[in-house]
Amino acid sequence: MLTGVVAGPVFTSPAVGSILAAIRAVREVGAVGILLIVKNYTGDRLNFGLALEQARAEGATVEMVVIGEDSAFTTLKKAGRRGLCGTVLIHKVAGALAEKGAGLNEIVRKVLAVAGAMGTLGVSLSPCSVPGSRPTFQLADDELELGLGIHGEAGVRRMKITTADKIVKTMLDHMTNPSSASHVTLRPGTSVVLMVNNLGGLSYLELSIVAGSAVRCLESRGIHIARALVGSFMTALEMAGVSLTLLRVDDELLNLIDSETTAIAWSQPTKVPVSGQRRERIGPKECPEEEEQCFPAGVQFSPQMRLVLDSVCNTLLSLQEKLNDLDRAAGDGDCGSTHARAARAIQEWLTATPAPVDPSKLLCVLAKLLLEKMGGSSGALYGLFLTAAAQPLRLDNDLAAWSVAMDAGIEAMMRYGGAAPGDRTMLDSLCAAAEELRALKNPKANLMQILDKAVERAEAAAESTRNMKAAAGRASYISSAHLEEPDPGAVAAAAILRAVLEGLQAKAE
Structure with a gap:
């Protein structure tokens, strides 16, 4: 997936010198072109941009894509959409393209198209705390924060705690609302990759419950879930929350996402069977063969x-x-x-x-x-x-x-x-x-x-x-x-x- 990663302090962009050192290290091992994949935050854009300019001055072939797929905002601000968990899918697609021998310009063009077909929205039961600091915001015991970021910043809306099905429906309604400037366009019949991401503090049981709710809700709208990924892909310390990412896909894009990788943390996507292959049951509608039919036609309940x-x-x-x-x-x-x-x-x-x-x-x-x-x-x-x-x-x-x-x-x-x-x-x-x-x-x-x-x-x-x-x-x-x-x-x-x-x-x- 990625050849190198540059990390800064908690919730802080890495220094220009660290980024430049990574670019030089990749160039020294024979890279003919280098792509910087940056999430849309001011500090990241500035520091990676400065490192890119210095690297180019040294003769390196470097490009940068800034990913912002946050679907929280109904109107876009000057800063644009934040980069969230969907960026991981960009890593996967860019890495697969490079492995197949695509040129740098082609990779840039394709990953920008992928970023434009994607949206992410988060919800949380709690804030997170930078080590040694207080929580970044306060929530009442019966509240959820909708549309929050990965650095502990508050969201765009507060709502009461309810069932997983209702929470997921609210998230998907928000993400796909055509009146929102950051919405993801989904029509019946659309194929998507669904990513259910643990923001840090959820158990796998809770994560799986949310994933099940998301699959059912999307299928009820006629959306085909081509692949589903569930795991901890982009966390925010101990935040007890989850984010949903939706990416519209075709066969070519699916092949890239399915490409083999040696990245240890990559969770292989699950192929979700279409609804006709899964039987949803409200209650027991079958009886042993030796018994009469449990539900005779036309019989009303006493x-x-x-x-x-x-x-x-x-x-x-x-x-x-x-x-x-x-x-x-x-x-x-x-x-x-x-x-x-x-x-x-x-x-x-x-x-x-x-x-x-x-x-x-x-x-x-x-x-x-x-x-x-x-x-x-x-x-x-x-x-x-x-x-x-x-x-x-x-x-x-x-x-x-x-x-x-x-x-x-x-x-x-x-x-x-x-x-x-x-x-x-x-x-x-x-x-x-x-x-x-x-x-x-x-x-x-x-x-x-x-x-x-x-x-x-x-x-x-x-x-x-x-x-x-x-x-x-x-x-x-x-x-x-x-x-x-x-x-x-x-x-x-x-x-x-x-x-x-x-x-x-x-x-x-």
């Missing part, structure tokens, strides 16, 4: 069960922060987020897909949905419970069968999960409720009265877990002295049962 599921989802979403707080003392603090993820998946499924009326099939479908979308041990445990509970309901779905189903689900959780009542888990709530639900086997059983007692028992059992020593799950690794709150799984299970009761009561009113 209004009563819809009220119940709506009640469960709303309850779990409202408890997200409470459950996370409880889980921080004994786990990784994501119990509420995991349950909220399940609730949102169920809500999306209810909106998009006809659901079976048959209780057994309904539980099977919910089990698959949670196994796929909820994740973690909770997703596996709920999946086990629902799968096992569905089996007795295949033969009958009267009240007695629901009691048997509850016991079957609990037995499966105990068999595969390894926990038992008294171990400070969700089983404490479920088992307490199951004892009351066995009264449903009485032919004269009153469902609402029995369920009301079962919920009260489950809530009392969940509260009692604060006095238990954890014997299973992640909490078992924590000293009992630190377990002063109820188990979040038990609280969640009791809350689900309360929501089921409220959903049935809403139907009855």
Whole structure:
């Protein structure tokens, strides 16, 4: 890619003497022409320009391109667009052209054309700090900075923290807005290289989430992502942010970007399959071959069960922060987020897909949905419970069968999960409720009265877990002295049962 790199102090242009020494070193090893690739900042332009003039006075053949692909500004200032992460693509293209034997003037012409077909925009959750100095700007805990640079300078807009999908959409809207003087022109059918760049402080997990959001958003607009690069290409110290770069490409340009390089830090681009090759699923739409079709054509969802599921989802979403707080003392603090993820998946499924009326099939479908979308041990445990509970309901779905189903689900959780009542888990709530639900086997059983007692028992059992020593799950690794709150799984299970009761009561009113 590059033959040489000249670095200055942190966020400062290198000195003219250092640049000139690099030019001389490259010339001495036989270079017939030298191209300086400079990001558009005043200090860089001045110092590299001075070094270029001195080198030319010594007889060197030197050219300079100034790259400014920042898409943050709606109106261009005299200083022009800043050079950002897209400059790395210029390095790659220029290096590939040189390797193929292109002349200096041809390389200059082509990389300038590439720079004109490219845009970059950054967003960050935090500023950065030059070692020994304060942060370069201040952000509230619920704010993001949009359109910031790589030297810690503030951006062009501040926005509230929201989901990755919404942040990426905002970034792409800003980058492609035709009314902006620094926009990238993209039309349906355009092929692009997408670069998702870590500004320094993001984890690979967070970076991958942003990359996924960017791919989905671009494809929804009819943009073909010919290549995707994800990594730390141009960072800004510890800044917890990301930048997106879009480059319009044709086959010739793609070949240059795909050219082999020995540069250690270059991340090989990924070829993104077109949307038709990737199947996006909201929920489980397949059943084992031996079962009947899960979603018979024209079948509408039972209004009563819809009220119940709506009640469960709303309850779990409202408890997200409470459950996370409880889980921080004994786990990784994501119990509420995991349950909220399940609730949102169920809500999306209810909106998009006809659901079976048959209780057994309904539980099977919910089990698959949670196994796929909820994740973690909770997703596996709920999946086990629902799968096992569905089996007795295949033969009958009267009240007695629901009691048997509850016991079957609990037995499966105990068999595969390894926990038992008294171990400070969700089983404490479920088992307490199951004892009351066995009264449903009485032919004269009153469902609402029995369920009301079962919920009260489950809530009392969940509260009692604060006095238990954890014997299973992640909490078992924590000293009992630190377990002063109820188990979040038990609280969640009791809350689900309360929501089921409220959903049935809403139907009855």
